[in-house]
Amino acid sequence: MQKTDTNQVDTVSFEEKVETRSVEVAPEEVLTTEEALEKLKQGDVRQEGYVVQPDDSWWLIARKNEMRTSEVLAGNPGVNEDTILQIGQTINLVKLFPYLTVIAEGIRTETETIPFDVVTIVDSSLANGETKITQTGSDGEKEIKYAYVQKNDKIMTKNILDEQVLTDVVSQVVVKGPQRTPVVIASSRGSGQLALGMIWPLAGRINSYYGYREGEFHTGLDINGYQGDPYVAATSGTVVSAGGMATTETVILIDYGNGILTRYAHSSKLLVAAGQKVSKGQTIGLVGSTGRSTGPQLHFEVIINGDNVNPLNYLR
Template identity: 40%
Template sequence: MNLPDLKGLKDKRLLATAGALAAVVLIILFTTLNARVYAVSVDGRFLGNVKNKKIVERARQKLIEKYREKLGSEIQLVQDIKVSIGEPAKDGLLDEDELLRKLEESIAIEVKAVVVKINDAEVLAVKDKSTAESVLQAVKDHYISGAPGELVRVEVPDRIKLVEKFVKANEVLSPDEAKNLILKGTLETKTHTVREGETLWDIAKKNNIPLAELIEANSQLKSADKLSPGDVVYLQEIKPLLNVTVVKKVTRQETIPYETKVVKDNSILQGKRVVKQEGQNGLKQVSAEVVYKNGVRMSEKTLEEKVMKEPVARIVAQGTKTDVTYRGSGRFYWPVSGRITSRFGNRGGEFHTGVDIANATGTLVRAANAGIVTFAGRSGGYGKLVIVNHGGGFETYYAHLSTINVSVGQKVSKGQVIGSVGTTGRTTGPHLHFEVRVNGTPKNPLLYLGN
């Protein structure tokens, strides 16, 4: 073998080695490129690796379409999806559906909606403007239908503004949810100071609050059955988010009460009354304008009244006839024995209209003369009182009685027992207060008393 042949063989070997080396490099490069993965994360939280970026984009788009179909509006993702070169994981790669599920758990969805602002405060969000307008109309209709009568006008004093903006998907309400939120509003607590004689039932009725709820809201009270003046009661009432005033015209029928007229009749004995004509109520038609605020009746203005049936007066005849047999003589029998403790006339800055005759409680009191009983019952400071009309303008009064033995309209004879001494009314001890009146004017009884 000569030298030129050796050189050629060497060159061939070098070429073969270089080719093999290039093939190895290409194989290594191909394997490396095919083994590359992409790490997906949201807000720094690693979700997993995917084979390529197209899987991420398709999963993102599917997420948007899913919520767009559900909410029917423009959608945006609150957080960004970050894709970077990753390292192969032992648990493998995420497919498109697995990545979609992880994205849904990690990303907050915002939807373009219409926010309802009332008096500059954002109160709720619905999917679009037409929904917001229908909700507001439904609130008005709720109050309109809840008040009787013919609609005159509806007034909404609050400022309402509809603003389009992105909100969280779970903040978008359905029409019914939005209407109920406006109507129910918030609970507002007020206080009420108890007045003399008031009960929880009175307060609950006046403020249109169920009694059970009022009791539950006032556990600080010592007793729900007994209140003391000055006690503070807490009142919880619903304050709607939107104020709606409804004015209605109502037409109703009302009763016109009859009058009672008393006429004198000398054919009937004095002290007696006889109904000559029964009364009948009348009837009228009333038209009025009623104002309701948030469903609560606030005021009423009468527009017109039309009488449909006039009332018929009740006529009572008052007897003036004097029974001569029972007419007093003008000289009276002492109604009870005893010591006079207070005389007729001025007494301690006041005028005493009779005489006080002291005796023990239960002592019999007798009619000072014949007559007819015109009063028998309680009368203010007199306590238990009997009045006897003796005719001729004469009357006698028997006050502070412990018992009454006669009744109105009864005829009594001179000396007949009509009651007994007592301490009823304004008195400091047992005695009979006795008066003589002539034509209604008190006279000194001592000028008329005899046997």
């Protein structure tokens, strides 16, 4: 909540009732101002046990408990992301709970990414099931000024005051053959939805769902994360594109095959390159802070036969 040229803080208050009173304590229990401030900043540290469930991984456990993977690992010395978990095993979760909730109100200006659209063209000269990307999409960029209410490190409400497009969006053009057969890898949901067996690329809450939002159609999921957190490939496949022009440096597109693509955007760093083969669960990039969200996030899309679909129907 530091005041900067792009962040004007108008008011700061505590959510809890704060008061001072005199009490008798032993001299050794008295904290200096610096020690008291550090204690307030650190918060109340609590340790909980978690029993490993089937299909759990370190990042999935972090997602279930609204923690970062690094925080889960830190509570279990001697392990890393490659350490194999055993079903029924108990691991430690060290959680921090703030003593005070600081509420700040102000006006902030941010540069945000505008996700590009995918335009599909049917070409009868292509074979059934064949797909080609004839124009690589490029995210646009806009500057947004908004009033906000923030509790500790989380923005609770945002009211847009003004926005200006800085860089125009370039649509991705996909050409596909006609009369394509729907892809079915597994059918395990009673509602009839198809399940591709994709895993969640990032542990975090969903900031924005697939579908219409504020009059615009959102083509994927925005998954909340922390700056620099690693995210993984939801499927195995071949990297079609990873970076390029300045406006596409945060985009990874992976071709699973059979007309299935997955797209990852808003990274702070890419760990794969075009043409590289990746496996499901492999770390491919680091979370960045661009995009309309309450903080760093991963924009994740599933594209089947050139059309965007709801990722929630395919993630497990």
